[in-house]
Amino acid sequence: MTSDALRVAAVDLGTNSFHMVIIEECREKGIVEIDRVKDMICIGRGSISTKMLDEKAMQSGIVALRNFLVLASQHGVAREHVIAFATSAIREAKNQDEFIRRVKDETGLKVKVISGKEEAEFIYYGVRNAVKLGSSCDLIFDIGGGSVEFVIADSHGVKLLESRKIGVARMFERFVLNDPISEHEIKLLEQFFAAELVSAAEKAVELGVKRGIASSGTAENIARMIRSLQGVESDVSLNNSIFTRREFNRLYRMVLPLRSSERRRMTGLDEKRVDLIVPGLILFDTIFRTFGLEEIVLSDSALREGMVLHYLQQHYDAGQNSDAPDIRRESVYELGFRCNWNRDHSEHVAMLCLQFFDQLIALHGLEQRYRELLEYAALLHNIGTFVSISSHHKHSQYIIMNGDLRGFSPSEKEIIGHVARYHRKSPPSEKHVQYSQLKQRDRNAVDVLSGILRIANGLERGHRQNIRELRLACNPDMITIGLRSHHEPDIEIWAAELLKSWLEAVLHRTIVFEPLHDA
Template identity: 75%
Template sequence: MGSDALRVAAIDLGTNSFHMVVVEIDRVKGIIEIDRVKDMICIGRGSISSKMLDESAMLSGIAALRNFLVLAGQHGVKSEQVIAFATSAIREAKNRDVFIRRVREETGLKVRVISGKEEAEFIYYGVRNAVKLGNSFDLLFDIGGGSVEFVIANNKEVKLLESRKIGVARMHERFIGTDPVSAHEIKLLEQFYAAEMVSSLEKATLLGVRRGIASSGTAQNIARMIRSFEARESDVSLNNSVVTRREFQRLYKAVVPLGSVDRRRMTGLDEKRVDLILPGLILVDMIFRKFNLEEIVISDYALREGMVLNYLQRGFHPLSDNGGQPDIRRESVYELGFRCGWNREHSEHVAKLAMQFFDQLRLLHGLGPEYRELLEYAALLHNIGIFISNSSHHKHSQYIIMNGELRGFSPSETEIIGHVARYHRKSPPSEKHSPYNQLKPKYRNVVDVLSGILRLANGLERGHRQNIYAVSTAISDRVISVRLESHLEPDIEIWAADQLKSWLEMVLSRSIVIRPRSEHA
């Protein structure tokens, strides 16, 4: 850990589970996740109707927190940099002060009970750092055990922060008494959900909301079950993955009629959510239908990450957010680069040359600005595979990108970045390569163009000396002439680029001639 780095642990004492995330905050590297841990102790067990925390649940909670603090200490987190917030179940319990006092006496941890509106605000901070918000308003919702938070926001402002007492543990305790769940109980739940969502729905209708963004374990478990159900890869990151209405309906119809014994046998379903998944599925079904959404995006970040960002905003550390919207995609790319000990100067120089080629060849490749951005990120990350080994590092780069949990990117965007980085050297794209062959034809064409540009840019930075500072191209029917602006004689760069140019020549149906400016000729 560098001298400027700070490590913070954020603990969320939820109704179903206690979670902790440990992050390192560095002035250069940004925020990097070090570890995360969860313990589903169900502190709200039985307390939702009694308003009293159960003694055994309190003991389990204190034991979990003690373990969390040991782990945080092992990661170098100082005790004053552990923040802990309690939500719905503890917030409503009559004996909450007893529990919080016991936690303080037995672990030294100060727990702050937050309001439902504060919880919604922290969730918003977290989600906006994992999923890119646009100009249109989105419905953000977090399904907890005791409450569900609704946020309506875009990349400029927040229009709604609301917390409703319709969490899955609360709803299961209140409405579900039969196994399998009866049609009557489903109807009662739907009516209750509809009544609780009236104000959110009115605001969403007014603002033209079309997309949902879901955080929390329940939402992630639903997404994981859909992956299992659809026989898709289940071990890749869920962040920014999309659940369509059609996919969800298939899962809903298959799971809701089952009894608990049959649900327990389902792959992808967390065994501790066997009962709680029912009110979760019914709620998500209502959200899809009432808000007339076609898709819901999954966010890995929620309350805990929002707690860390709020901690920084309040001035505990000079890296505090200035209140503007973060560029989460770029931050995430740089974080991954730093985690892999990248050569930043080389990577940024290759990216700079790649951008010049992309812009100057636009009439030939016809790709839009969204792909320019992906090319830049692939160029920035093309060499990170050296972190594993120099041999076949292009393949290692692809693996790290695909599994590095980049924030703010859809799965297809991550795939494109990974493939473009994969083909920056050695053999070009080939249908013999199974992952490439499985891409949609439209994305294969994108990878073909972007990898061709990256190969050329990478060749022109072969000596890792940032010698070529600008390129200019002239396009004719048969030839692309490239002129180089360089600090020194660019012999090694021209030699390397000539070896790598053939793929782009084939993709753009032009030969490429590379020459230095006349003073170096």
């Protein structure tokens, strides 16, 4: 840990499980996750109806928290930088004060019980740091054991914060008596959920909500089960991944008729969520129908991450600004710094790439979203040298696709990684398995973007930021690239000549370079 870095641990005492995330924050590398741990304590077991925390569950919770604190200490987190919040089950329990006091006496940890609206606000902070919010409003929801938080927000801020007592543990305890669940119980749950969603649904209609963003273990379990049905590896980050209403409906129809013993054998389902997944699926189905959603985006950041970001902002003027951050750009720069990149070189290559893209748009016809991905690929094209110089283009691709870039869908990370992969050595080829598995339009984009990056990288061969402007002229046979430079661009033209053949093949034009001299 560097001298300017700060490590913080955030503990979430939820109804079903206790979680802790440990992060390190420093100015250049941003917020980096160090470790995370979960223990399915089920502190809310039986308490939803009795409003009393179970003695055995309280003892298990204290043991888990003691272990969390040992782990945090081993990771170099000072005790004053461990924050802990309790949510639905504990805030509703009549004996919450007793539990909070025992935690303090036996572990030294001070636990703050937060309201439902505070919980929703922290979830918003966490989600907006993982999923890019746009100009139109999104429905963010987090399904807990005791409560479900709803947030409607866009890039400018929050429009609605709600917490409803319809968490999966609460609903299972109240409504589900049969295994498998009966049709009557399904109807009761659907009616109860629909009644609780009325105000959020009315606000969503008013604001034109079209997209849902889900966080929580229930959402992640559903996504992993869907991927398993599709034969897709599930042991990967699901952040910004999407599942559609049709994909969900297939899983829903398959799982609801099963007994718990049959669900337990399903891949992707956490063993301790075998029962809770049933009301979870019914709630997701109700949300899809009530809000008219066609797809759900997953966020792997929520309450805990929001706790950390809020803590940093309040105490160290770090983390979140009042406006929604540009999480994609921030994340790209943070990954670059973590890999000890050459920032000046990378930014100059990116600048040249964007000039190429803009001046060739009539020829390549790519959508603007590919322009942004080209810039990020250019910024990260050389980070593989952090592993080794040899084959660093392949290392760059691996790091980009596995480096936890925030705000990007899996397919966007694949495009960025492929463009970086092909900035040198062999160009794209159907013989490369990952490239061949891209959608056709994305393969076409990778072809163009990698060709641009190859030449832009050549024009920065000396790492001296010599080329300051490009002037492109096209005719049916040729692309002339005029170069304005600080010094004679001999080395840059030599390098670019060696790398131009792929873009020539893709655009069916000969490329020539001409130095331009100021009058």
